[in-house]
Amino acid sequence: MHIVVCVKQVPDWDIPPSSFKVDEAAKKVVPPQGVAPVVSQFDAIAVEAAMRVKDVKPDTKVTILSLGPASARDAIKHGLAMGGDEGVLIDDASTLDGDSLATAKTLAAAINKIGGVDMVLCGRQAVDWDMGVTGTMIAGILGWPVVTIAKSVTVNGSVTVERVLSDGYETVEASLPAVVTVSNELGEPRYPKLQQIMMAARKQVQVWTAADLSLDGAQVGQAGSQLTLDRLYQPVSETQVELMEGDTPEEQAQNLARKLREAKLI
Amino acid sequence: MAEGILVVGEVAEGKLSPTTSELLGAARKLGAGAVSCALFGPDAAGLAQSAAAAGADKVYVVDDTALADYTTDGYAQALAKVIEQASPAAVLLGQTDVGRDLAPAIGARLGVGVAMDAIELSWQNGGLQITRPAYGGNARAVNGFKSTPAVATVRPKSQEALEPDASRQAEVISVAGAIDAAQIRTKVVNKTKAAAEGIRLEDAEVVIAGGRGLGGPENFAGVEELAKLLGGAVGVTRAVADMGWRPVSEQVGLTGKVVSPTLYIAIAVSGASQHMAGCSGSKNIIAINKDPDANIFKSARFGIVGDFKQVLPPLIEAVKKIKAEG
Ligand SMILES: Cc1cc2nc3c(=O)[nH]c(=O)nc-3n(C[C@H](O)[C@H](O)[C@H](O)COP(=O)(O)OP(=O)(O)OC[C@H]3O[C@@H](n4cnc5c(N)ncnc54)[C@H](O)[C@@H]3O)c2cc1C
Numbered sequence A: 001m002h003i004v005v006c007v008k009q010v011p012d013w014d015i016p017p018s019s020f021k022v023d024e025a026a027k028k029v030v031p032p033q034g035v036a037p038v039v040s041q042f043d044a045i046a047v048e049a050a051m052r053v054k055d056v057k058p059d060t061k062v063t064i065l066s067l068g069p070a071s072a073r074d075a076i077k078h079g080l081a082m083g084g085d086e087g088v089l090i091d092d093a094s095t096l097d098g099d100s101l102a103t104a105k106t107l108a109a110a111i112n113k114i115g116g117v118d119m120v121l122c123g124r125q126a127v128d129w130d131m132g133v134t135g136t137m138i139a140g141i142l143g144w145p146v147v148t149i150a151k152s153v154t155v156n157g158s159v160t161v162e163r164v165l166s167d168g169y170e171t172v173e174a175s176l177p178a179v180v181t182v183s184n185e186l187g188e189p190r191y192p193k194l195q196q197i198m199m200a201a202r203k204q205v206q207v208w209t210a211a212d213l214s215l216d217g218a219q220v221g222q223a224g225s226q227l228t229l230d231r232l233y234q235p236v237s238e239t240q241v242e243l244m245e246g247d248t249p250e251e252q253a254q255n256l257a258r259k260l261r262e263a264k265l266i
Numbered sequence B: 001m002a003e004g005i006l007v008v009g010e011v012a013e014g015k016l017s018p019t020t021s022e023l024l025g026a027a028r029k030l031g032a033g034a035v036s037c038a039l040f041g042p043d044a045a046g047l048a049q050s051a052a053a054a055g056a057d058k059v060y061v062v063d064d065t066a067l068a069d070y071t072t073d074g075y076a077q078a079l080a081k082v083i084e085q086a087s088p089a090a091v092l093l094g095q096t097d098v099g100r101d102l103a104p105a106i107g108a109r110l111g112v113g114v115a116m117d118a119i120e121l122s123w124q125n126g127g128l129q130i131t132r133p134a135y136g137g138n139a140r141a142v143n144g145f146k147s148t149p150a151v152a153t154v155r156p157k158s159q160e161a162l163e164p165d166a167s168r169q170a171e172v173i174s175v176a177g178a179i180d181a182a183q184i185r186t187k188v189v190n191k192t193k194a195a196a197e198g199i200r201l202e203d204a205e206v207v208i209a210g211g212r213g214l215g216g217p218e219n220f221a222g223v224e225e226l227a228k229l230l231g232g233a234v235g236v237t238r239a240v241a242d243m244g245w246r247p248v249s250e251q252v253g254l255t256g257k258v259v260s261p262t263l264y265i266a267i268a269v270s271g272a273s274q275h276m277a278g279c280s281g282s283k284n285i286i287a288i289n290k291d292p293d294a295n296i297f298k299s300a301r302f303g304i305v306g307d308f309k310q311v312l313p314p315l316i317e318a319v320k321k322i323k324a325e326g
């Protein structure tokens, strides 16, 4: 069994809303000062899903794949520290800032080059653009089935996935090879121990360019994108809260009830 | 020439889903030519008239037993057939279980760009342009499309449905060619519906939301009592669902449900942007939080800075009293 987990490195999302900044002219988010980028939340959970398969079937090989700037090596290292075996980094400026389709094409080409892959795991959505399409597009490009928003992934000849639906769950079986996208309902990702982090430093990370994947510049990154980013901005909220007065919580509560009544809300 | 808008319709409890009506309303408002609606599965044909009443000029029906359960492969095949026949300039889906799954599948199949979770739509220079939240709701991105058809999902409740007009007629087109079941590589083996009691969260006019600050599942008793008293539903944050205090089906937010009640009372909820993504359309947000700097107060009309343990019981009493007075 060979599993590839696609992990994206993103700006840390766990920052106070006031430190979130956009450069409107560049149409880019300004990464918060002094806060290191991290593995996208659902991607660490996708690594966890792969490790749970490996826990049961120890001969499973797990490859951590990322497309990003040189710093994305840290995201791969995190996956390796969680127990991944090998890493592949697509580090090529021409592949950056593409839309999901261009990114999926590049990742799919890398998965083909890795070869012999039985399952690809992705996050349900990346925590930067919140798009949630790359995994399904990789499946479409590879011609594989896909199951999205998994809360559990079990492999036994085929793959059985419990999917999270808005009003419950469904269990779906897919033939392998397949792509599965993973959601937080799967559970917390394991936390690497110091020794595992040290071991990960010695694990191999291959670095590929678009040319290594036989892709030319017109197929990848912005040039290969079908979506245009016409504007990026921060929404402004203009609500002014009216805080309830009162010497005691009871008084505050009574004042709130009265306000709600006056506004015909109750 | 690709022209007009195709809306991918969904069926909910045997009826055209409210989100479908919203999409049809939005498609008409775009003024980009004819509006078509695709309907799949055994209930489809019977709903063509509802789609017409909601704004469709044409209804494409794909009725095939292979479409009884939603599968990515089956629905992508069906939608590709409709797109081929209708040749629309843009395809709109809901940001729903189906739309989330189907939009990227059709995008990959046709090799076209896809944008998810649009909250605003416009027609610019003969093409679709959408605005969507990104970075957990902290940013807004405006996207255009180089490829045709443009494919976008639209956030439920972000658009307005038209007043249904029963006299409207649509041309109903039954799409020929069966679905190739051999190409459906996934199989739904089991479905579990979350036990739903009382009013549906998405439809509720009043939502009482509880967050991690409640400290444990036992403290939802007050939240439930207030919800019952006001004829509302209980909503929760992801933190609460992740800890298993409440079912995931009650989660409100970016990766949960979108609600837009008249009254949204958030108790011990910090108001993270990803949570607000699911409730910022509420007409009146009320916040009870012990932290005066909590983000939730930035979106609230009324607020109480205080401990829910001390505020909630007298609030329930005061509401009861008002209710009793009539
Ligand atoms: C990609 C992504 C998607 C996400 N999707 C969602 C989503 O769909 N929905 C969602 O909700 N979250 C989502 N989140 C998580 C979100 O970022 C927050 O972590 C979450 O909403 C926090 O939940 P909370 O407000 O209950 O908890 P906390 O942030 O821990 O806040 C608890 C609040 O309770 C207050 N409090 C504590 N004790 C008391 C007391 N005694 N009385 C009164 N107040 C008290 C505190 O002051 C605090 O403000 C997502 C995150 C990511 C990264």
Ligand SMILES: Nc1ncnc2c1ncn2[C@@H]1O[C@H](COP(=O)(O)O)[C@@H](O)[C@H]1O
Residues within 6 Å of the ligand: A006, A007, A008, A009, A040, A042, A043, A046, A065, A066, A067, A068, A100, A103, A107, A121, A122, A123, A124, A125, A126, A127, A129, A130, A131, A132, A133, A134, A135
């Ligand atoms: N640059 C990337 N490198 C590796 N994986 C990625 C990249 N972009 C997206 N993915 C994968 O695709 C998932 C969905 O991303 P998105 O469609 O951008 O929301 C992510 O959770 C990752 O698993």
